[in-house]
Amino acid sequence: MDYVKKGAWSPEEDKKLIDYIMKYRIWNWSQMPKFAGLSRTGKSCRLRWVNYLRPDLKRGPFSLEETQTVIRMYESLGNRWAAIAKELPGRTDNEIKNFYHTHLKKLVGTKVNQVKPKTRSKKVEKAKQIEMKIICPIQGTPDQSLDFTKSSSSSYITFDENQDMNDVTSVDNINHQVDENIVILESNPDSTWSSSFDHLDESVHSSIVDFWLELYMAADDVKI
DNA sequence: AACCGTTCCAACCGCAAACGG
DNA sequence: CCCGTTTGCGGTTGGAACGGT
Numbered sequence: 001m002d003y004v005k006k007g008a009w010s011p012e013e014d015k016k017l018i019d020y021i022m023k024y025r026i027w028n029w030s031q032m033p034k035f036a037g038l039s040r041t042g043k044s045c046r047l048r049w050v051n052y053l054r055p056d057l058k059r060g061p062f063s064l065e066e067t068q069t070v071i072r073m074y075e076s077l078g079n080r081w082a083a084i085a086k087e088l089p090g091r092t093d094n095e096i097k098n099f100y101h102t103h104l105k106k107l108v109g110t111k112v113n114q115v116k117p118k119t120r121s122k123k124v125e126k127a128k129q130i131e132m133k134i135i136c137p138i139q140g141t142p143d144q145s146l147d148f149t150k151s152s153s154s155s156y157i158t159f160d161e162n163q164d165m166n167d168v169t170s171v172d173n174i175n176h177q178v179d180e181n182i183v184i185l186e187s188n189p190d191s192t193w194s195s196s197f198d199h200l201d202e203s204v205h206s207s208i209v210d211f212w213l214e215l216y217m218a219a220d221d222v223k224i
Numbered sequence: 225a226a227c228c229g230t231t232c233c234a235a236c237c238g239c240a241a242a243c244g245g
Numbered sequence: 246c247c248c249g250t251t252t253g254c255g256g257t258t259g260g261a262a263c264g265g266t
Binding site for chain 3: 007028042043050080
């Protein structure tokens with residue numbers, strides 16, 4: 001093949017590849033392109049099919065369950081994306097890798113402190129101004145899959161200045177606070193949070209972690 | 225409106241593993 | 246075994262889209 005096309009796939013190319021595979025199945029990636037009338041390498045065709053055109057792909061944002069699975073699997077397997085993908089039907093290794101690098105890397109592991117955003121949302125700035133009470137550090141969670149204790153710093157969920165720690169007995173109560181002032185900040189750990197966190201029982205604790213993940217995935221205005 | 229910096233993801237590359245003659 | 250070819254994996258990047266000024 002003299003000319004090999006690179007870059008983004010056109011809809012016509014996608015159709016050629018899909019039509020060919022539907023008709024003849026996958027038999028040899030390196031030979032397939034010339035039979036399918038594509039000026040692409042077999043490698044490019046395989047990647048396009050596996051990561052984008054395959055009919056069994058899920059698409060769309062990761063659910064909370066999927067996110068938790070990625071975190072859990074990453075903590076046990078490391079960057080073995082293909083192995084992690086086996087636990088998430090409809091998701092590709094590439095997709096999981098991208099998702100991890102763009103959304104989770106700063107939450108898992110030890111680099112939380114090193115990814116300070118260059119710009120903060122207005123809501124975060126406002127929150128800082130009113131000296132909000134930190135009530136929920138995402139650190140030292142009872143759930144090992146979300147164990148941030150290795151981190152040299154922590155992420156906080158913070159609430160409005162009048163929020164009392166003793167009110168935090170259920171996720172509903174937490175949710176109630178979200179509309180106004182909840183923000184997530186990164187910060188160095190200090191002594192104020194750990195003691196205030198002690199009286200929360202494990203179920204509330206893990207609920208907060210779950211809630212935080214949900215919030216993180218849903219909120220546009222949240223900066224990590 | 226125009227510019228600029230950031231985010232995100234599709235697609236690339238290099239390398240390793242698997243395959244098969 | 247050896248060696249060439251094919252397939253699979255993980256790191257990296259180009260550029261479109263987005264958001265802020």
